[in-house]
Amino acid sequence: MLDKITANLIKIKQEFAKNYTGSAHIQELIPSLPSNEFPLDENNLKSLHDFADKNPIYFNSFEQEISGVQCTIYEGDINEYWLNSIKHGTSCQPFYPTWIMSAYIMACFAKHLGYTELVDIGSGDGRIAFCGTLLSLVSHSIEIDDVLVELQGKICTLTNQNFNPKCTDALEFDYSQIKLTHPIFFIGGLPQMGGDILATNIIERINSISDLKHNTGLVFAGTHSKRQLSGNLANGGWSTLIEKHHLDVTNSVSLPTVWTFDQKIETPYIYTKFK
Numbered sequence: 001m002l003d004k005i006t007a008n009l010i011k012i013k014q015e016f017a018k019n020y021t022g023s024a025h026i027q028e029l030i031p032s033l034p035s036n037e038f039p040l041d042e043n044n045l046k047s048l049h050d051f052a053d054k055n056p057i058y059f060n061s062f063e064q065e066i067s068g069v070q071c072t073i074y075e076g077d078i079n080e081y082w083l084n085s086i087k088h089g090t091s092c093q094p095f096y097p098t099w100i101m102s103a104y105i106m107a108c109f110a111k112h113l114g115y116t117e118l119v120d121i122g123s124g125d126g127r128i129a130f131c132g133t134l135l136s137l138v139s140h141s142i143e144i145d146d147v148l149v150e151l152q153g154k155i156c157t158l159t160n161q162n163f164n165p166k167c168t169d170a171l172e173f174d175y176s177q178i179k180l181t182h183p184i185f186f187i188g189g190l191p192q193m194g195g196d197i198l199a200t201n202i203i204e205r206i207n208s209i210s211d212l213k214h215n216t217g218l219v220f221a222g223t224h225s226k227r228q229l230s231g232n233l234a235n236g237g238w239s240t241l242i243e244k245h246h247l248d249v250t251n252s253v254s255l256p257t258v259w260t261f262d263q264k265i266e267t268p269y270i271y272t273k274f275k
Contacts, residue, residue, distance in 0.1 A: 008069070012029065014264065016066050016071075025077040026075070028099045030100060032072050033070060051155065054158035059075060060076075061074045098221075098255065103130070104131040107135050116137060119180070121187050122143065126151075130161055133162065143168075144169050170198060175206070182215045185216065191241065202218070236252075242270075248272060248274075249270060252269070254268045
């Protein structure tokens with residue numbers, strides 16, 4: 001079912017992007033109702049819309065039918081948050097979010113793989129951790145930027161979903177504090193933009209906690225762009241790190257993000273676990 005939902009999301013995203021005539025800085029869509037193309041839990045789907053409605057980065061929404069699917073289009077502006085996010089010296093990537101629907105699909109795959117906790121590193125406005133909470137995963141949202149964490153706190157209150165936002169440097173945080181047993185870590189940063197440094201640090205910290213790595217998964221955001229990777233396209237640019245740290249790739253899914261809206265390729269997310 002997840003593969004079907006993913007394929008349908010990519011299909012309507014491509015159709016939407018091809019015909020979009022607005023001028024918003026960012027734009028994305030969420031199916032308005034469950035359907036054959038998107039057989040989603042109705043309460044969870046309502047919560048995804050609630051996240052967008054209560055999130056101040058979105059300033060407009062409207063209904064539109066795309067390839068036979070009734071959708072709600074959300075338009076927004078992240079310039080203020082993007083500018084603030086680049087001031088941190090150890091930040092691996094400015095605030096550029098994945099789509100809310102993509103975040104939900106990613107959390108669904110984590111749930112399907114049997115993980116019970118979700119740790120979102122470089123979580124932005126907390127959308128992946130939010131989706132984990134909807135799916136009954138114990139979520140922890142790690143973000144270095146205080147303005148984004150304040151935004152997350154507001155969203156937690158307004159949506160009545162606590163995904164445990166923490167304002168801290170992921171490179172220094174002591175993960176033993178949150179008593180993880182079967183977690184999956186989402187690494188927010190492309191490999192060529194410092195994500196490899198962040199991921200290496202997280203792996204070292206996982207290794208420092210007794211027996212944790214045997215039950216731990218890591219998800220890396222990659223790219224299919226030859227220009228960005230200088231030709232190294234294996235596993236979205238993460239193949240060197242995956243081999244070095246003896247990880248197995250368990251799943252790979254490509255999903256729409258803000259930064260691939262105007263492209264014909266999506267962003268690959270590489271799911272791995274320790275061998």
